[in-house]
Amino acid sequence: MTKREARAWAKARRTELDMAAVGRGMAQALFSLPQWQRAGAVLAFAAMPDEPDTAEILRRALADGKRLLLPRVRSKTEMDWVEIPALRLLRPGAFGIQEPPADLPAADPAGYAAALALVPCLAASRDGVRLGRGGGYYDRFLAYYKGMGLLLCPEALLLDELPCDDWDARFAPENIMTEKGILR
């Protein structure tokens, strides 16, 4: 299977899933993890309609006093991280994704202690290969990000194998989370 074929399969499979329910399951699994409880800052994402709904995670992060950063697309290849103090400030941005507004400054994730990055994917393999949407945004970010990361992947989108390029970040099974919890 090529990446292109894998993306087509994943996109079709995703339309059959209840992403509100998957998101609720992931949120519950996440809140019980020490990695979440210890996190002082969360690098999250506002979900697209075919991604697990993260609204509850975003609300809980702020309610628990964690600093919340979300991506803001800057170009065809780069995204900025922006700290957002309240979800009502979000505006539709590139691809219709809710983004921090242009007047909030870009932040350096390295400047946040105890950061936890929640990483979206189209699909993932059990041995830790992430399939993204093909923009390379997260590949570039993960190449320099040194903090803790969790890949959020619905159970139905976990494969035994996926093609992997040199630049693809790899996730250990204990850093892959489905609505049923951490893979092990």
Ligand SMILES: Nc1nc2c(c(=O)[nH]1)N(C=O)[C@@H](CNc1ccc(C(=O)N[C@@H](CCC(=O)O)C(=O)O)cc1)CN2
């Ligand atoms: N919720 C969320 N936010 C995110 C990402 C993401 O994957 N999910 N990104 C992660 O990179 C960045 C935005 N990158 C994106 C890249 C492509 C598409 C997208 O919808 N692509 C189309 C195909 C476009 C094409 O025709 O080539 C698609 O997947 O259907 C969306 C976001 C930053 N923010």
Ligand SMILES: Nc1ncnc2c1ncn2[C@@H]1O[C@H](COP(=O)(O)OP(=O)(O)OP(=O)(O)O)[C@@H](O)[C@H]1O
């Ligand atoms: N660390 C990097 N530095 C520069 N370019 C990169 C890096 N990682 C990936 N790229 C480029 O990004 C493009 C897209 O890569 P890939 O198809 O793996 O994206 P993806 O992981 O599916 O997308 P995304 O991360 O946006 O969800 C590739 O053409 C690759 O050359």
